[in-house]
Amino acid sequence: MAKKIIVMIPARLGSKRIPKKNIRFMCGKPLIQYPIELCLKSRLCSEVWVNTEDEDLGRAVGHFGAKFHKRPQELASDTATNRDFTYEFLQKHECDYVVMVNPTSPLLKEETYQSFFQYLEENEFDTIMSVVTEREETFYQDKPLNFSLKEKINSQLLEPTQKIVWALTAWKRDNFMKMQEAGENPVFGGNLGRFEIPKDEACDLDTEADWRIAEGILMARERETEVEYLQL
């Protein structure tokens, strides 16, 4: 039987370092519109919910085709955790899986989003995190992690690291609820899958510099520049 999958897009209005980033325009569209369009276009989930404390934002996302889940005010503070607001959301919505699509990932492409759903459908994970894989000489706790100081090898041969990027996350509702109610952390809970996304589809949006980078990348994708060379 097909899994019932719903999407949750978390979107506080009270972001701190970049104020109101979810409704700020990036390349002509408010940030929140990117994940909504991505999810609706792909038609892979039965419902697309925006999880926000703000009534006005809740109404506005309706125009883009998303549903409004009103987050209780106490879960909208800086100290409220992903764990808590996802639990509150899952209490109200029946499903087999919830996919959290982060609005701070406007660079995510449709084919990557679709592959994520396919990965979810074809496997039996309790949790899936999106990761970016890197093969770079890496230090950890002041020591070489995946390379030796004694030799320099081609970076393509290095053992990779994978960092969680929070662009796409999937949780099996059952497992999440059970772990949360048992006082365990469900965020990385149960049988954990990792889904690789291309590094140019992951971004942070913590600072103004991050914002400009993401906007620059979006613009660069659309531009078809002619390739020119210095005449030698």
Next chain:
Amino acid sequence: MAKKIIVMIPARLGSKRIPKKNIRFMCGKPLIQYPIELCLKSRLCSEVWVNTEDEDLGRAVGHFGAKFHKRPQELASDTATNRDFTYEFLQKHECDYVVMVNPTSPLLKEETYQSFFQYLEENEFDTIMSVVTEREETFYQDKPLNFSLKEKINSQLLEPTQKIVWALTAWKRDNFMKMQEAGENPVFGGNLGRFEIPKDEACDLDTEADWRIAEGILMARERETEVEYLQL
């Protein structure tokens, strides 16, 4: 006594994945012009050398103010290593330190370059690598490296990883020569310092996608866009 520091900019013409990238225009300037301008503007080193096998490129960089170090043809292949061409370069040029400035880092800012030289002047390292520090939940060899599955903590509290980015590298000539001649790997040799550079100044230029990202970031830096919001 002040250290004698010279700059070496490695610039093969025969790059594979992005053909002739060193002379390809990025935002109106050939890539090779970025590191040359950066180094000359800062006046922190006594000489700026471009290390290339190509005579025509060697002549061309003269117009931008750099000197031409002709790399022997056998060190210009895909299999020739950094270690080998740097050794050959250091055999020909007296100095206390060589700083390798990579042309694939057009995003490097002047203040970062200057801080690197200051770090070099004020410390006694044999080797300095530029690194990008990240605080992200990271997996290594399929296991959590710097976090626990049992709890989700604020990423600012995570133990960082540092990856080498090869934007700026410094070697003490003495040490490099000695280690190479003793059959040891000098690339990470001796007393090793790490110099942090901001993540938006590091980039890869391995693929067309990388190229467009870097170009987008450069453009985004110059643009002053008005901040606009969705009306709620």
